[in-house]
Each structure stands twice: as C-alpha cells, then as structure tokens.
Amino acid sequence: MTTTSPPTTTHPWRWRVLAVVLLAEIMDLLDSTVMTVAAPSVQAGLGGGAATLQWLTAGYTLAFGVLLVVGGRLGDRWGRRRLFILGAVGFTAASALCALAPSPEVLIAARVAQGAFGALMIPQGFGVLASVFGQDERARAFSLFGPVMGLAAIGGPIFAGGLISLDPGGLDWRLVFLVNLPIGALVVAGALRWMPADSGDAAVRIDPIGAVLVAAGSALLVHPLIQGREAGWPWWTFAELAAGVVAFLALGRRQRTSPSPILVPSLLRKRAFVSSLVVAVSFFTGVGGLTLVLSLHLQLDLGHSALGTALALSPMAVGIVLSSIAAPALAGRHGRSVLHLGLGVEAVGVLGLAAVVAAHHPAWALLVPTLVVGLGLGLLFGTLIQSVLAAASPAEVGSASGALNAVQQLATALGVAVLGTLFFTTGLVAGLLVVMALCLVSAALVVLLPRSGVSS
Numbered sequence: 533m534t535t536t537s538p539p540t541t542t543h544p545w546r547w548r549v550l551a552v553v554l555l556a557e558i559m560d561l562l563d564s565t566v567m568t569v570a571a572p573s574v575q576a577g578l579g580g581g582a583a584t585l586q587w588l589t590a591g592y593t594l595a596f597g598v599l600l601v602v603g604g605r606l607g608d609r610w611g612r613r614r615l616f617i618l619g620a621v622g623f624t625a626a627s628a629l630c631a632l633a634p635s636p637e638v639l640i641a642a643r644v645a646q647g648a649f650g651a652l653m654i655p656q657g658f659g660v661l662a663s664v665f666g667q668d669e670r671a672r673a674f675s676l677f678g679p680v681m682g683l684a685a686i687g688g689p690i691f692a693g694g695l696i697s698l699d700p701g702g703l704d705w706r707l708v709f710l711v712n713l714p715i716g717a718l719v720v721a722g723a724l725r726w727m728p729a730d731s732g733d734a735a736v737r738i739d740p741i742g743a744v745l746v747a748a749g750s751a752l753l754v755h756p757l758i759q760g761r762e763a764g765w766p767w768w769t770f771a772e773l774a775a776g777v778v779a780f781l782a783l784g785r786r787q788r789t790s791p792s793p794i795l796v797p798s799l800l801r802k803r804a805f806v807s808s809l810v811v812a813v814s815f816f817t818g819v820g821g822l823t824l825v826l827s828l829h830l831q832l833d834l835g836h837s838a839l840g841t842a843l844a845l846s847p848m849a850v851g852i853v854l855s856s857i858a859a860p861a862l863a864g865r866h867g868r869s870v871l872h873l874g875l876g877v878e879a880v881g882v883l884g885l886a887a888v889v890a891a892h893h894p895a896w897a898l899l900v901p902t903l904v905v906g907l908g909l910g911l912l913f914g915t916l917i918q919s920v921l922a923a924a925s926p927a928e929v930g931s932a933s934g935a936l937n938a939v940q941q942l943a944t945a946l947g948v949a950v951l952g953t954l955f956f957t958t959g960l961v962a963g964l965l966v967v968m969a970l971c972l973v974s975a976a977l978v979v980l981l982p983r984s985g986v987s988s
Contacts, residue, residue, distance in 0.1 A: 545726040546661075546664040546665050546669075546673075548722065548726045549660060549661065549664050549726050549728075550661060550665075550673050550676070552719060552722035552723055552726060552727065553657035553658075554676065554677070555715065555718060555719050555722070556616070556620060556653055556654065556719045557654065557657065557677065557680065557684065558680065558715075559623065559712055559716065559719065560623075560654055561684035561688060562684055562687075562688040562691065562712075563592065563627070563646055563650075563712065564589075564592055564593055564647075564650075564688070564944070565684075565688030565823065566688045566689060566691070566692035567588040567589040567643075567692075567824075568589065568688075568689045568692075568823045568824040568826075569689040569690075569692045569693040569696070569827050569838055569841055569845075570588075570692045570693075570696060570708050570838070571584075571585045571588050571589070571824075571827075571828075572827075572828070572831045572832065572838075573696050573705040573838055574588060574636070574705050577705065578634075578635055578636045578639065579635075580636035581762060582761070582762060582952075583758050583759055583761075583762050584636045584640070585828070585952070586758045586824075586948055586949060586952040586953075587640050587643075587758060588636075588640060588643060589824060589948050590754055590758060590945045590948045590949055590952075591640045591643045591647065592643045592644065592646055592647040592650075593647065593820075593941045593944045593945040593948065594644075594647065594750060594751065594754050594941075594942070594945040595646075595647030595648045595651070596646075596647035596648070596650050596651050596654075596937075597647075597651075597750060597937075597938045597939075597940075597941030597942035597944075597945060598651075598750050598751070598938075598942070599647070599648050599651035599652070599747075600650075600651040600654065600655055600937050600938040600941060601743065601794050601935070601938045602738055602794060603615070603619075603651040603652050603653075603655040603656075604655035604656070604659065604931055604933065605736060605738045605794065605931070606652065606738065607655060607656040607659060607732075608659070608732065608733055609732050609733060609736040609737075609738065611730045611731055611732040612656040612659050612660050612663075612730055612732075613656070613660065613727045613728065613730055614732070616652075616656040616657070616660065616723055617720055617723050618649075618652055618653075619649045619650065619651070619653025619654070620653050620719045620720045620723065621649075621716070621720055622645070622648075622649030622652065622653075623646055623650050623653055623712070623716060624712055624713060624715075624716030624717070624719075624720070625649075626642050626643075626645040627646060627709045627710070627712035627713065627716065628709070628710070628712075628713060629642040629645065630642040630643060630646065630706075630709040631703075631706040631707075631709040631710045632706075647941075654937055655937055657933070658921070658932075658933030660728075661673055663728065663730070664728060677914065687849050689823055689827060689841075689842060689845055690842040690845055690846050690849060691708075691842075692705075692708045692838070692842070693837075693838040693839050693840075693841050693842025693843070693845075694838075694839055694842055695707050695711070696708070696838035696839070697837055697839030697840075697842075698839070736792075737791070737792035738792060738794075739786070739790045739791075739792045739793055739794055741786055741790070742783060742786050742787065742794045745779050745783040745786060746783060746794070748775075748776075748779045749776045749777075749779030749780040749783060750942050751776075752772045752773070752776030752779060753772075753773060753776035753777075753946060754945050754949050755772060756768070756769035756770070756772040756773055757946070757949035758948075758949045758952065758953065760953070761956060787800065795931050795935055796928045796932075798925075798928060799923070799924060799928050799931060799935070802923050802924075803980070804919070804922070804923035804982050805920060805923035805924065805932065807980035807981050808916065808919040808920040808923060808981060809920065809935060809936070809939055810977055810980065811871070811916065811974055811977045811978055811980070812916055812939045812940065812943065813939055813943050814943075814970055814973050814977055815875075815916065815943075815971075815974045816939065816940045816943035816944050816947065817943040817944075817946050817947040817970055818947060818967045818969075818971060818974070819878075819909065819944075819947065820944030820945070820946065820947025820948055821944075821948040821949075821950065821952055821963070822882075822905075822947070822951065822963075822964075822967055823845065823848075824948055824951065824952060825951045825952065825954075825955045825960055825963045825964075826844075826845065826898075826902075827845065828955055828960075829889065829955070829960045830844055830895060834895055836895065840895075844895055844898060844902070847899050847900075847902045847903035847906060848902045848903065848905055848906035848909070850903060850906060851902075851903045851905065851906020851907040851908075851909070851910055852906045852907075852909050852913070853910065854906075854907060854910060855874075855877075855906070855907045855909075855910030856910035856911070856913065857910075858911075859874075859913075859914050859915055860914065860915075860918075862911070863914075863915045863918065867982070868978050868979075868981045868982065870911055870915050871911075871912060871916065871919075871974075871978045871981070872975055872978055873911055874908045874910075874911030874912035874915065875908065875912065875971045875975040876908070876971075877904060877905075877907050877911065878904075878908025878909060878971050879908070879968050879971035879975075881902070881903075881904030881906075881907070882901070882905060882964050882971065883901075883964075883968055884900065885898060885901045885905070885964050886961050886965060886968070887901075889959075889960050889961050889964070890961050917936065919981060920932060920935075920936045921933065921936070950963075950966065951963040951966065951967070954966065
C-alpha cells in the first residue's frame with residue numbers, strides 16, 4: 533500500500549510537526565513507565581496484590597501493543613492526522629479517568645484505555661513525518677527519536693517518584709496522570725494547527741482475522757505469566773501459553789495468505805527488517821521489566837521512598853543521555869558493531885547489579901552499575917530504531933513503524949510479566965540474570981543484520 537501523502541516536498545512547518553510528534557511520544561512513554569515507581573503507592577492507596585502491581589504496567593503495554601498493529605493501517609485508511617488527534621484526545625481523557633480511579637480494577641481498565649488510544653495516536657507520527665520531511669532531512673529527524681524515547685522511558689519513573697514524594701496538593705500518585713492533561717492539550721492544539729490534513733486511502737483494507745490473532749496470542753501469553761504465580765500455576769496457565777504460541781503461528785500463516793495483511797507484504801521479504809524486529813523482541817523483553825523490578829526491590833525490599841527510588845534510578849537516565857549523543861556517529865562508522873557494544877555494556881551493568889544485590893550491599897552501590905546499564909541502552913535505542921526504519925521505503929514507513937512500536941510494547945509487557953513473576957518468586961537476582969542472558973541472545977541475533985550501515 534502507498535502512503536496517503538507522498539514525501540515529494542518538505543513542509544514549511546515540518547520541525548513544528550516533529551515537535552508535536554515527539555511530545556506525543558514522550559506522553560506515551562511517560563505513562564508506559566511511570567507505574568514502575570508509582571505502583572507501590574497505588575497499591576498502598578487502593579489495595580491489590582502482586583498481580584495488580586504487574587497489571588498496572590502490563591495492562592497499558594499489552595493494549596498498546598495489540599492495537600498498535602492495526603493502528604497504523606487505520607491511519608492509512610482514514611487519515612493520519614484524524615487518527616492522531618482522536619488518539620490524543622482519548623489518551624488525555626483516559627489519563628483523567630486514571631487520576632479519578634476509586635479502585636485498582638477501575639485504574640487498570642483506564643490504563644488499558646490509555647494504551648488503546650495511544651495505539652491510535654503513536655503510529656501516525658512516523659507516517660506524518662515521512663510526508664513532511666524530504667529524503668535528505670528524514671534521517672536527521674528520525675535520529676532524534678532515539679535519545680528522546682530512551683530518556684523519556686527512563687525519565688518517567690524518576691519524574692513519577694519526584695511528584696509522589698513532593699505530593700503537591702495531597703494528590704499522591706494521581707498527579708502522575710493529571711500532568712497529561714496540559715501535555716495532551718498541547719499535542720492536540722499543535723496537531724490541529726501544524727499537522728497537514730490527509731483524507732486517507734479508501735483502498736486500504738484491514739485484516740480482522742489477523743488483528744484477532746495478534747490480540748489473542750498476546751493476551752494468552754501475558755495473562756498466565758502474571759496470574760499464574762498467585763493461582764498456583766494450575767493447568768489452564770500452561771494451556772493458555774500453548775494456545776498463545778499456536779495463535780502466533782497461525783498469524784504467521786495468515787500474513788502469507790491474507791489479501792490485506794497487517795504488515796505491508798514487501799517488508800516481510802526484507803531480511804534487514806525482519807532481522808531487526810527479531811533483535812528488538814529479544815532486547816525489549818529483557819529491558820522491559822528491568823526498571824520495574826529494580827524499583828520494586830528498592831521500595832519493597834529496601835524500604836526506599838518513591839523519590840529515593842527515582843534518585844537511585846537517575847544514573848540510568850544520565851548514561852542514556854551521554855551515550856545516545858555519540859551513538860549516531862558511531863553507528864555511521866561501525867554499523868552493527870555499535871549494537872554489539874551497547875549490548876555488551878548493558879550486560880556488564882546488569883551483572884554488576886546482580887553482584888551488588890547478591891552481596892547485600894547498600895543501595896548506593898547500585899549507582900555505578902545502573903549508570904553502566906544506561907550507557908549501554910543509550911547506544912541501543914536509537915541505533916535499533918534506525919536499523920528497523922532504514923529497511924523500509926517511504927511507502928512502507930507507516931507499517932514498519934507500527935510493527936516496531938508493537939514489538940516494543942508487546943515485548944515490554946512480556947518482560948514485565950516474566951521478570952515480575954521471577955521477582956516475587958525467587959527475588960531480583962534471578963530476574964537480572966535473565967536480562968543478562970537476553971543481552972547475550974540479542975548480541976547473537978545481531979549477526980543477522982547487515983554488517984554496515986544500520987543507521988543509513
């Protein structure tokens with residue numbers, strides 16, 4: 533399928549459009565990560581068990597990832613600007629509902645609604661940017677997503693911890709969601725003012741069977757991993773896991789036979805694109821639950837406040853900023869070797885965290901390995917995003933970005949489920965060792981990528 537706005541000329545307001553899209557990305561990433569610090573405060577205020585702590589994060593990322601697969605195609609069909617604004621309005625309204633939630637069940641439902649509207653909003657951004665930026669500036673524009681997304685993903689927990697600890701107005705964790713109201717208003721106003729309108733393409737079709745298979749497979753994998761421990765791992769948890777695998781196998785077959793597949797078919801014939809997504813699955817599964825289990829360890833095991841936890845995690849953000857500045861130039865010169873370097877640095881940092889926790893050292897000893905983890909992540913975020921999008925033509929960017937975001941969110945939900953379950957079952961060290969193992973698996977998979985030019 534072709535995009536609705538071919539990137540033949542640059543748009544006079546393209547950098548303002550980029551700012552609006554980045555602000556929407558930041559709003560999404562903040563809300564996909566704030567629960568890593570805020571969840572214990574929510575539990576103290578509303579109640580709920582260990583599974584509730586996991587669902588507060590996984591409910592958002594699961595809904596986001598599932599609907600993101602079709603979100604990009606909906607933009608192709610009905611117009612990207614229209615879907616972007618609809619998603620932003622719905623996301624902001626769902627944020628208000630989160631802030632007003634009287635029970636954990638209502639909050640989880642509102643978080644699912646946030647994820648659903650985010651899935652309408654986020655995938656339109658890359659397609660819009662591809663239409664307003666010329667080929668010569670597009671790589672420069674996309675390169676800003678790496679550091680911004682990486683910093684927002686790690687900065688979210690720090691921001692949440694600061695707000696909860698300062699507690700202005702006695703709003704506790706609710707203020708974490710209320711801040712989305714002015715941000716969402718800016719996103720909507722900016723989109724209405726600067727984003728070019730497009731009518732969509734009536735010829736675009738969406739495969740309902742493929743969408744159902746994605747939703748079913750994702751839910752069947754994540755649900756038993758979160759609920760299984762509290763339920764004592766009954767037979768239905770293993771049946772759901774098996775059914776989830778079957779659903780994804782059926783999805784693969786459906787992609788080859790459907791007249792309107794979820795992904796643009798030409799992308800599936802590109803080794804660089806498929807290989808990059810495989811690496812992304814492994815990487816984001818490992819990093820997805822890392823911040824959550826570190827936060828739970830600091831608050832539940834060591835008794836830190838939300839602000840103390842945020843400060844303890846801040847070296848990770850510092851590391852991401854420092855290394856992400858150098859990552860584009862390094863990727864241009866060394867290609868996929870930068871991914872190996874980033875994964876190696878991350879693995880060293882995670883191993884250091886495991887050693888500190890196993891030796892029962894005080895919390896300050898976590899600062900250096902946390903910084904090292906951040907340095908590794910800063911080399912990875914932008915480089916991996918570039919490797920996925922570089923394989924797509926302008927007509928494929930919308931579908932490719934939807935697939936990338938969906939993989940990130942679904943893998944994150946899976947990581948939260950797996951690492952959260954390990955944390956509550958065996959402790960933090962086991963989860964950290966799984967993260968390190970996934971770093972090594974990701975490094976092995978990187979050899980499938982083109983040897984040079986992952987950022988070109």
